[in-house]
Amino acid sequence: xxxxxxxxxxxxxxxxxxxxxxxxxxxxxxxxxxxxxxxxxxxxxxxxxxxxxxxxxxxxxxxxxxxxxxxxxxxxxx
Amino acid sequence: xxxxxxxxxxxxxxxxxxxxxxxxxxxxxxxxxxxxxxxxxxxxxxxxxxxxxxxxxxxxxxxxxxxxxxxxxxxxxxxxxxxxxxxxxxxxxxxxxxxxxxxxxxxxxxxxxxxxxxxxxxxxxxxxxxxxxxxxxxxxxxxxxxxxxxxxxxxxxxxxxxxxxxxxxxxxxxxxxxxxxxxxxxxxxxxxxxxxxxxxxxxxxxxxxxxxxxxxxxxxxxxxxxxxxxxxxxxxxxxxxxxxxxxxxxxxxxxxxxxxxxxxxxxxxxxxxxxxxxxxxxxxxxxxxxxxxxxxxxxxxxxxxxxxxxxxxxxxxxxxxxxxxxxxxxxxxxxxxxxxxxxxxxxxx
Numbered sequence: 568x569x570x571x572x573x574x575x576x577x578x579x580x581x582x583x584x585x586x587x588x589x590x591x592x593x594x595x596x597x598x599x600x601x602x603x604x605x606x607x608x609x610x611x612x613x614x615x616x617x618x619x620x621x622x623x624x625x626x627x628x629x630x631x632x633x634x635x636x637x638x639x640x641x642x643x644x645x
Numbered sequence: 646x647x648x649x650x651x652x653x654x655x656x657x658x659x660x661x662x663x664x665x666x667x668x669x670x671x672x673x674x675x676x677x678x679x680x681x682x683x684x685x686x687x688x689x690x691x692x693x694x695x696x697x698x699x700x701x702x703x704x705x706x707x708x709x710x711x712x713x714x715x716x717x718x719x720x721x722x723x724x725x726x727x728x729x730x731x732x733x734x735x736x737x738x739x740x741x742x743x744x745x746x747x748x749x750x751x752x753x754x755x756x757x758x759x760x761x762x763x764x765x766x767x768x769x770x771x772x773x774x775x776x777x778x779x780x781x782x783x784x785x786x787x788x789x790x791x792x793x794x795x796x797x798x799x800x801x802x803x804x805x806x807x808x809x810x811x812x813x814x815x816x817x818x819x820x821x822x823x824x825x826x827x828x829x830x831x832x833x834x835x836x837x838x839x840x841x842x843x844x845x846x847x848x849x850x851x852x853x854x855x856x857x858x859x860x861x862x863x864x865x866x867x868x869x870x871x872x873x874x875x876x877x878x879x880x881x882x883x884x885x886x887x888x889x890x891x892x893x894x895x896x897x898x899x900x901x902x903x904x905x906x907x908x909x910x911x912x913x914x915x916x917x918x919x920x921x922x923x924x925x926x927x928x929x930x931x932x933x934x935x936x937x938x939x940x941x942x943x944x945x946x947x948x949x950x951x952x953x954x955x956x957x958x959x960x961x962x963x964x965x966x967x968x969x970x971x972x973x974x975x976x977x978x979x980x981x982x983x984x985x986x987x988x989x990x991x992x993x994x
Contacts, residue, residue: 575962579871606767607839607840607842609770610767610770610774613771616731617767
């Protein structure tokens with residue numbers, strides 16, 4: 568699984584990255600987490616409000632920081 | 646199945662019952678704020694409200710409580726309401742609009758769309774790359790920080806609805822006119838070229854429709870906590886300075902130096918305000934104290950708008966997408982607009 572955290576580096580973005588790593592640890596899902604800070608690349612996902620979470624090239628959350636259990640649900644649903 | 650239904654119903658009761666209880670507690674705290682501090686500071690601790698120290702301390706505690714309560718209530722309500730809007734939906738509403746009408750729509754949407762300054766750059770790219778004209782994008786970008794919901798409610802709480810309404814109207818007009826002017830100047834070539842080369846993959850994402858009321862309330866609570874965590878130092882410093890001015894600076898101190906008749910008052914206020922970086926919650930206690938000592942309303946509003954709408958960090962961020970000339974035009978047009986608003990209000994208020 569390929570996970571990307573989109574955000575220029577504000578507080579919310581680091582929170583989202585941390586929660587994503589926590590959720591991965593809890594669920595035991597194997598995945599790579601990449602941080603995307605380049606504005607052009609962020610925008611190319613159609614995301615205009617950061618932070619955003621991308622799982623396998625699919626934007627699943629944008630503009631807010633979901634709780635850890637919500638991220639766990641997103642990780643395990645497929 | 647019935648137990649499932651009962652569980653759902655219980656959940657609903659808890660959600661809305663909790664909201665009603667919180668609202669009642671809020672209203673009680675708000676109405677007992679003044680009597681409580683009067684009782685504690687003057688009746689119990691024996692401070693004299695007529696002394697400098699007494700009035701400064703009362704101002705500090707009363708104002709801190711009042712502003713904290715107002716902020717909690719407002720941020721929660723606004724976040725829940727805004728969870729029905731998204732930048733993506735706003736962009737869809739603005740796509741294909743012509744200048745003029747488009748500027749008006751963009752300014753209005755700038756107020757209601759959830760948007761933080763760290764999203765300014767992706768937002769800008771997203772708008773421009775999707776074909777929203779530059780001037781209309783600018784109207785949105787100016788209105789969004791300028792007409793700030795925290796500022797609206799604090800102005801209402803501290804000065805009454807006329808000042809709050811004036812502030813909203815001034816901010817909207819400024820965003821519409823400034824965006825329109827920037828659009829007319831045809832400055833597209835001063836946008837960093839990569840913005841136009843950005844291709845948008847697939848459909849823009851809009852996930853705002855999938856939320857339940859529970860999610861929206863949770864978002865409201867989290868937003869309250871995160872904003873308060875972020876702004877409390879500004880708030881305490883702002884109220885502290887405000888309290889000192891309130892207690893020690895003589896009445897009408899500013900009337901001679903910065904009264905409505907002094908043409909230099911507004912430019913100086915804007916000049917001081919632009920490099921200052923704070924937010925509405927930190928600036929307003931200061932503004933309230935300055936106004937009480939005779940600083941004219943237009944000057945005070947211009948000061949607040951320049952602090953809130955233009956800041957060095959935001960300008961640094963925008964430099965990523967705007968070339969220096971366009972950035973200078975942006976700052977110049979907004980500062981000139983704030984100046985005009987201040988001067989105008991000093992004449993009419």
